[in-house]
Amino acid sequence: MSTLSEDELVAASAPGVGPHPQPWPDDARYDPVLLADGDRRNVADRYRYWSMDAIVADLDARRSPLHVAIQNWEHDFNIGSIVRTANAFNVETVHILGRRRWNRRGAMVTDRYLHVEHHADVPGFLAELAERGVVPVGVDNLPGSVPLETTELPERCCLVFGSEGPGLTDELVAGCERLVAITQYGSTRSLNAGAAAAIAMYHWALRWAR
Numbered sequence: 001m002s003t004l005s006e007d008e009l010v011a012a013s014a015p016g017v018g019p020h021p022q023p024w025p026d027d028a029r030y031d032p033v034l035l036a037d038g039d040r041r042n043v044a045d046r047y048r049y050w051s052m053d054a055i056v057a058d059l060d061a062r063r064s065p066l067h068v069a070i071q072n073w074e075h076d077f078n079i080g081s082i083v084r085t086a087n088a089f090n091v092e093t094v095h096i097l098g099r100r101r102w103n104r105r106g107a108m109v110t111d112r113y114l115h116v117e118h119h120a121d122v123p124g125f126l127a128e129l130a131e132r133g134v135v136p137v138g139v140d141n142l143p144g145s146v147p148l149e150t151t152e153l154p155e156r157c158c159l160v161f162g163s164e165g166p167g168l169t170d171e172l173v174a175g176c177e178r179l180v181a182i183t184q185y186g187s188t189r190s191l192n193a194g195a196a197a198a199i200a201m202y203h204w205a206l207r208w209a210r
């Protein structure tokens with residue numbers, strides 16, 4: 001028969017790690033509350049018990065030169081998923097274009113470890129990229145796209161994704177240095193935007209991730 005209380009059983013089955021055994025590490029990156037209570041966050045093992053500020057500082061020290069942008073014309077549930085993948089590839093900045101508010105559900109708090117910038121309009125976004133020396137690359141299966149699989153993306157680029165439904169707007173397409181498309185082999189017209197974004201970031205990482 002189990003001798004654990006109901007609370008202990010719940011804690012034991014939760015993801016992450018429980019309270020840190022004594023003695024605690026003598027390092028300012030560790031968060032005393034997490035050391036005492038346990039760390040149930042979805043973070044890589046090397047960041048267990050670190051404060052969020054310490055994790056962000058460590059990520060900042062080795063960000064990829066990759067940017068990602070998403071057109072937010074609809075309340076698209078894919079945006080959260082794209083943000084989560086952008087965190088996994090430790091991109092430099094995520095840009096949200098259009099509406100300021102976006103559906104954070106799929107992000108699973110990963111946006112807090114990233115730099116997310118909002119741009120009300122396309123010209124402002126493109127000017128910001130140009131100032132930072134970042135090449136805008138549109139990712140969509142539109143006329144004029146070249147296959148992503150046989151394209152070498154610039155190292156310092158911003159992969160730009162459209163909303164579920166309309167895709168990239170004509171204004172944004174006109175501002176991109178090139179368009180790339182993921183070749184498809186079935187009957188559906190397009191991929192889910194979150195899946196397309198993951199493939200495109202992975203393609204960039206195969207060539208440039210350090």
Ligand SMILES: C[S@@+](CC[C@H](N)C(=O)[O-])C[C@H]1O[C@@H](n2cnc3c(N)ncnc32)[C@H](O)[C@@H]1O
Pocket residue numbers: 139140141142160161162163164165166167168180181182183184189190191192193194196197
């Ligand atoms: C569902 S698609 C919508 C529009 C699409 N142009 C169409 O013709 O149906 C939404 C977004 O997912 C991405 N996407 C979907 N399939 C893609 C593919 N095969 N290649 C590149 N991007 C794709 C693009 O960023 C696109 O703007």
